[in-house]
Amino acid sequence: MSATCRSWIGRFSVAIKSASFVSTNLIVRYRTGCGHMRDAFAVTMAQAGHHFLVAEVEGEPIGYVWMQEVTSASNAFKNATRTLYVRQISINPSHQRFGYGRQMMGYVEKWARAHDFPTIELDYWVANEDAARFYDELGFIAKRQVVVKSVETKENEKWRP
Template sequence: MKLVETNDADLIATLNRPIHERHVALMPNFFASYDYERVRKAFAETINRAGHHFLVAEVSEEPVGYIWMQEVTSDANAFRNAKRTLYVRQISIHPGHQRLGYGRQMMEYVEEWARSHDFATIELDYWVANENAARFYDELGFIAKRQVVVKSVETKENEKWRP
């Protein structure tokens, strides 16, 4: 497997479909159905922004997945110290190529990239219902630093939201 930088929003939108549909299956009340044109447009608006990096995983020159990384920095303020971290926005491997070590190789690349660009930390998030992701990142040494919780409130105008 090799990783190749790209600014091809069409390719990333195509590679995004399996992970997007997985998210829809896990959280149908949160995620919109996959719409290639909307997804392609969203990636096209982001792909050339400073600090965003898109890499395609190729096996025998066939694209099998991608990583979207973002350099995140913030100044210190009254509540917290300055922050500089490499944030993995998305990582996806086509289902037919999962469990072959490509995800681990991709994350090893991310770690080396972070190290070589003087990022002391790598951050990412995943949906708590995605138990496979939880195990994968645990095996790679990631630890939880914050937990986001939600409570559904029923109103007259909408039914109770369910995760």
């Protein structure tokens, strides 16, 4: 995945391209600044089936998408699956609400189509109403719901999600 998709949002030139460790490292700085996150990115980027895209505005990285190819064989309980899973999408807070996330997800969709993935899946926290609205506008529909119940144990008084 080495192609660059270049377009314009307003007066800004936006490039979406394969991420290198250096460009992803620059993005990680605004998220936490933690070395352990940079190390995790480096390990994940080297794994087969994981793809990182970076969005740049005027040459400056402003966001990224982490995608994973997910396939599973059929068994007695489920059908075979082949989906492109968006593990993370993140846009620098100073660049949010300008259409960059929408543009990156459009590129993800084109990539999925070009590589014969029939679906794109992702998840987000139920309390993230902005994400719910964003993905709804992009045509995503709920497929499965996960529920959690806190259980008291000897090791912890009560786990809270």
